[in-house]
Amino acid sequence: MDDIDVKKGTTTVGVVCKDGVVLGSEKRATMGNFIASKTADKIYQIDDFAAMTTAGLVGDAQALVRFIKVETSLYKMRRSEPMTIKSIVTLMSNILNGNRFFPYYVQLLVGGIDYDGPHIYSLDAMGGLSLEKEAVATGSGSPIAYGILEDRYRKEMEIDEGIELAVRALHTAMKRDSASGEGIDVVAIQKNNYSIVEPSKIETIRNTLP
Numbered sequence: 001m002d003d004i005d006v007k008k009g010t011t012t013v014g015v016v017c018k019d020g021v022v023l024g025s026e027k028r029a030t031m032g033n034f035i036a037s038k039t040a041d042k043i044y045q046i047d048d049f050a051a052m053t054t055a056g057l058v059g060d061a062q063a064l065v066r067f068i069k070v071e072t073s074l075y076k077m078r079r080s081e082p083m084t085i086k087s088i089v090t091l092m093s094n095i096l097n098g099n100r101f102f103p104y105y106v107q108l109l110v111g112g113i114d115y116d117g118p119h120i121y122s123l124d125a126m127g128g129l130s131l132e133k134e135a136v137a138t139g140s141g142s143p144i145a146y147g148i149l150e151d152r153y154r155k156e157m158e159i160d161e162g163i164e165l166a167v168r169a170l171h172t173a174m175k176r177d178s179a180s181g182e183g184i185d186v187v188a189i190q191k192n193n194y195s196i197v198e199p200s201k202i203e204t205i206r207n208t209l210p
Helices: 058-079 085-098 142-152 159-176 199-206
Strands: 011-017 020-026 029-031 034-037 043-047 050-056 106-114 117-123 129-132 135-139 184-190 193-196
Touching: 011 050, 011 106, 011 117, 011 142, 011 159, 020 043, 020 050, 020 106, 020 117, 020 159, 043 058, 043 184, 050 058, 050 135, 050 184, 058 085, 058 106, 085 106, 085 117, 085 129, 106 135, 106 184, 117 135, 135 142, 135 159, 142 159, 159 184, 159 199, 184 199
Parallel strands: none
Antiparallel strands: 011 020, 011 135, 020 184, 029 034, 043 050, 050 106, 106 117, 117 129, 184 193
16 A cells, blocks of 8 residues: 555654553644644553553554453453453554564554553564553654653653653654644553543643743
8 A cells, every 4th residue: 555545653652650651642643745634543541541552554553442442341341350551462462463464554552550550561563562661652753752751751750740751752753753743642540540631731731841
């Protein structure tokens, strides 16, 4: 399929905090040089206290989201407990690796909190997974976002500090990466709490940035 026919190009970030995780993304979807959507959702809740960010082909990402949401729900029904974050990413890794000859063109972040604390994992299209212990970025704007994340991340950040860092990294990437833009979505996941950060709070943070 020609590049102009598919939606791709993005920036997503994840930050591991002392008491939870923060996941963020901008909202632009592109088809080559064409801006196909200004309101694309790239953060998906996949369990009560777990979420996934998507970079790559929108259709592939949405198919994976539908599959993993069903699997986490079935597991909870059968076991009366949620899947751990490691179990979720292991299942997704197996799916991606099993389709490596006809791959899903995606790069994913899966983050959440379970009995063992907060976790973020990154997955590539072949199913390779890595446990991220600090901050991570994916997508076309990730080199720019990493400059902010690596400069400003520190151990044991509070969740509000993680939100500010995620917004700062995305805001900076959007200024230089043409495939990233329009707006910012952020979720914060803590023990027994999954929250979508209010747009007004995101804009307040952005107004303080250069």
